[in-house]
Amino acid sequence: MTRERLALLAAAGCSRPGHDSLHVGEMAPPFPDEEEGHKMSGTVILIVVAALLVTVLAFWLLSERWRLLRPSTRKVMREAGLRRFLNLSILHGYIYACWIYPYLNLLINYIFPRLGPRGKKWCSDRYHGKVLTTEHAKAIIAIDQDIPLRDLEQIIPYPIARDLVLKGPPDVAVYECPCRHARANPCQPIQVCMAIGQPFVDFLLEHYPKVSRRLAQSEALELLEAEHERGHLHSAWFKDACLDRFYSICNCCGCCCLGVEAMVKYDTPMVASSGYVVRVDETLCTACATCENACPFKAIQVNEKSVVNWEACMGCGVCVGQCPNEALSLVRDERKGIPLDVRLLAQEQAV
Numbered sequence: 001m002t003r004e005r006l007a008l009l010a011a012a013g014c015s016r017p018g019h020d021s022l023h024v025g026e027m028a029p030p031f032p033d034e035e036e037g038h039k040m041s042g043t044v045i046l047i048v049v050a051a052l053l054v055t056v057l058a059f060w061l062l063s064e065r066w067r068l069l070r071p072s073t074r075k076v077m078r079e080a081g082l083r084r085f086l087n088l089s090i091l092h093g094y095i096y097a098c099w100i101y102p103y104l105n106l107l108i109n110y111i112f113p114r115l116g117p118r119g120k121k122w123c124s125d126r127y128h129g130k131v132l133t134t135e136h137a138k139a140i141i142a143i144d145q146d147i148p149l150r151d152l153e154q155i156i157p158y159p160i161a162r163d164l165v166l167k168g169p170p171d172v173a174v175y176e177c178p179c180r181h182a183r184a185n186p187c188q189p190i191q192v193c194m195a196i197g198q199p200f201v202d203f204l205l206e207h208y209p210k211v212s213r214r215l216a217q218s219e220a221l222e223l224l225e226a227e228h229e230r231g232h233l234h235s236a237w238f239k240d241a242c243l244d245r246f247y248s249i250c251n252c253c254g255c256c257c258l259g260v261e262a263m264v265k266y267d268t269p270m271v272a273s274s275g276y277v278v279r280v281d282e283t284l285c286t287a288c289a290t291c292e293n294a295c296p297f298k299a300i301q302v303n304e305k306s307v308v309n310w311e312a313c314m315g316c317g318v319c320v321g322q323c324p325n326e327a328l329s330l331v332r333d334e335r336k337g338i339p340l341d342v343r344l345l346a347q348e349q350a351v
Helices: 003-011 032-063 071-086 089-098 100-114 117-126 134-142 200-207 217-229 258-264 290-294 318-322 342-350
Strands: 127-132 147-151 163-166 172-176 191-196 212-215 233-239 245-252 276-280 300-302 306-308 328-332
Touching: 071 089, 071 200, 089 100, 089 200, 100 258, 117 127, 127 134, 134 217, 134 233, 134 245, 134 342, 147 342, 163 342, 172 200, 172 217, 191 200, 191 212, 191 217, 200 212, 212 217, 217 233, 217 245, 217 318, 233 258, 245 258, 276 306, 290 300, 290 318, 318 328
Parallel strands: 163 245
Antiparallel strands: 127 233, 147 163, 172 191, 172 212, 191 245, 233 245, 276 328, 300 306
8 A cells, every 4th residue: 555545544534454543633653664764864964974073083183293282273273362263264274274285286276277356356365475675584583672463554555464463583483385395396495484473483383393493593594595595585474364464484486486476477466566676777787688587577678788677576686686797776666565674663663
């Protein structure tokens, strides 16, 4: 007898053969196969939930290097505050910090090539760099005064992630450059990027002990000078998921750096100018094209003399350091924005 037929009989108060009749309004007892189906569904749900919990726990323990909660993670959570927990910014930051190498590999090789104009702006508003001259990069390392939380609205031309917090002299750790890790044949050396200040330095050292190390102030200054001599640019990086503030100095090359590639290849305004531009002394220029080859932003062309594209020049100074004839120099240009000079910020703080 079909289920539909039984339902009609039950509604009419009829009985199934060999069973007591059902009163009107009573429901027929479920069939054994229905009960089994409900039990099976419940079991499947429990298995899926348990698998998800186990996966999350395994991911967490792997991220924390088989500890439940490392001290540096606890410190980051305290500084993040309730707001970043509620908007999940702290989760984004944790994934970025713990898995920075696959994160940037995904961004460089799969996401950026597919972004439209709105996506590029959204990304650059939240994740961006400020080009530094070598002098200004060294000043960050050498500063001996504290700079409390400061919104760099006039210096970092983005609506989000532009805060600066420094405790002088800042803690510094060097780690292997994630941008170079994402390349098939990266430039050498790889261990050149710097985490600056707390809680970022301790988090890096605890979660990446094999590819990072703490630097003394003198070592950090020597590294900056060595990278400048290699023709690599310095940039200060800010990210919304990193407490909305400055956390790193990148010392990268034009062929590997995510920020440079975003600017040059994908027309994404991910890097802000240092506030300087290059000036050419035509009496010293021999049109050797060393500067054209060295410029990471493709801002110099050489015909009879070197010609600088003002719009494209970010004032990094790489060409200045590479010119064999000392024909190039950096000059301040107010149209290019305000330099990130922590010495001036410290002076303003002291007033």
